[in-house]
Amino acid sequence: MFPAASLLTTLLLAMSIAASPVEVRDSPITLPIARRLNTPSGTINLLEHDQARAASLKNVGTSTLLSPTEAVSYVAAVGVGSPATTYQLIVDTGSSNTWVGANTAYVKTSTSVSTGQPVTVDYGSGSFSGTEYTDTVTLGSGLTITAQSIGVASTSTGFTGVDGIVGIGPLDLTEGTLTNEQTTTIPTVTDNLYTQGIISEMVVGVSFEPTSTTLSTNGELTFGGTDATKYTGTLAYTPLTTTYPASYYWGINESITYGSTTILAETAGIVDTGTTLILLASNAYTKYQSATGATLDRTTGLLRVTLTQYDALQNLNFNVGSNTYALTPNGQIWPRALNTYLGGSNSYIYLIVNNLGTPSGEGLDFINGQTFLERFYSVFDTTNARVGFATTSYTDATTN
The missing domain is CATH 2.40.70.10 (Acid Proteases)
Structure with a gap:
């Protein structure tokens, strides 16, 4: 038998190991992302956009949400529908709704289901409003989420050169975005990847690389783990x-x-x-x-x-x-x-x-x-x- 002290040490060690989060590495679900400078008037005002976003972030609960900087954005190609239409969506950790239609119109397919719910998000220096649908969303090399909630914009402002947002922020940021359901949250892309068994941990790894060009595929999202x-x-x-x-x-x-x-x-x-x-x-x-x-x-x-x-x-x-x-x-x-x-x-x-x-x-x-x-x-x-x-x-x- 173990001495009492040794047994206690063993139990404490086991408890410590059990309490330590297990890192999930080398997830196979990766999505390339590209930095894009949007300069419709020839130049951009980074500070103006960033400060507008910061003010909106700090005022959560009094203004609706926040504004991803459309002047310089990280964009991913995301498929929606079956067969999929590809949309260029801003990758945003500061918001959680996924929506399309700012530039490329939403294409309805056999997987498109309207919930009839109005959805609106005010991003400070931009906004969108439209209707909630559920649809198949494709990330990376053919990995699909079924019945993902997406907003289909009927109007949008401040999103030049992109089609919308894929939101990977916390779930609570979706609360109140369905106009008629102010206390309801909407499962995010990450939530559904997990609940549908596609990933085993609700983890997103983000890799960017410095670049000195206006458009460069210099990043990667990894869902369900990290890319070592x-x-x-x-x-x-x-x-x-x-x-x-x-x-x-x-x-x-x-x-x-x-x-x-x-x-x-x-x-x-x-x-x-x-x-x-x-x-x-x-x-x-x-x-x-x-x-x-x-x-x-x-x-x-x-x-x-x-x-x-x-x-x-x-x-x-x-x-x-x-x-x-x-x-x-x-x-x-x-x-x-x-x-x-x-x-x-x-x-x-x-x-x-x-x-x-x-x-x-x-x-x-x-x-x-x-x-x-x-x-x-x-x-x-x-x-x-x-x-x-x-x-x-x-x-x-x-x-x-």
Whole structure:
């Protein structure tokens, strides 16, 4: 027989193992995603779009929802119907409804079923309204979800060059979007993948790579697990924050330092594929501007540094739990080859860190947007209520 102490140790170890979330790796369900710059007027205003989205995110419960940045978006080809029509949909972790019809009209097939329910989502700088259908949705190489709720837009604004959104945010974000059912939620794509037995864990892995072109297939969604070929080292997880309103989204707690200087003490914010820039509470943004010596560029609204100041930039460190994710100087600047799409000058160096527009202490004090996610692999894990990060081969890239 085991001595009592050994038995207790064994039991405690077993309990510890049982309580630890099991990581699902190398899911076969992958969906390529492409970064697209939409410039209908020749230039884009990143800051205007991102700040409009941030304001809508913070006002959850008073304004309807939030706005994915249509100026710079990550887009996936998603099939709807049987035979499927392919739609170019923005991939958005900050909203959860999936809908089509902004550009390419919805094509009804034998799998299309109207529920007759009106559906409306106001995204701050865009919106859609129409009718809810259920239909077959195809992701990647022939993987299908049956009876997925989708919105079919009769009207939409703010979605130039794309057909709608595939929402991979938390389920609660769908509440109230059915006009006649204000307390009803709608199962998301991730929910249905799980309930229909296509994936065994409600996990989405997201890989982006830095790019200096206006249209590039430089990303991948992995449903049901993670793709170990897309990151280096070990994935580290942090629990979702309980601080409102960040807790309504993929919210986490982190602190941010520039070099060894703290510019934002530990607080709640969100990780968001629908925001392009990294946005910091206004007091942290002021500290960052002062530390870098950057000046405000009135044309673009972005901070600008000289070549000498760029050479002196220090790492911007995102401290999450016991882990630090260092954004290198090159990772803190907009790709210089794309300066003119901002209305800027080829000879300038613009920073991708900007002002959230409100001070810290309001429950959503930072947004780690696309420019953060292009340097770190991310995992959105509903099953275990956590977000994970890992370094990639592009964490220290000098492509900008």
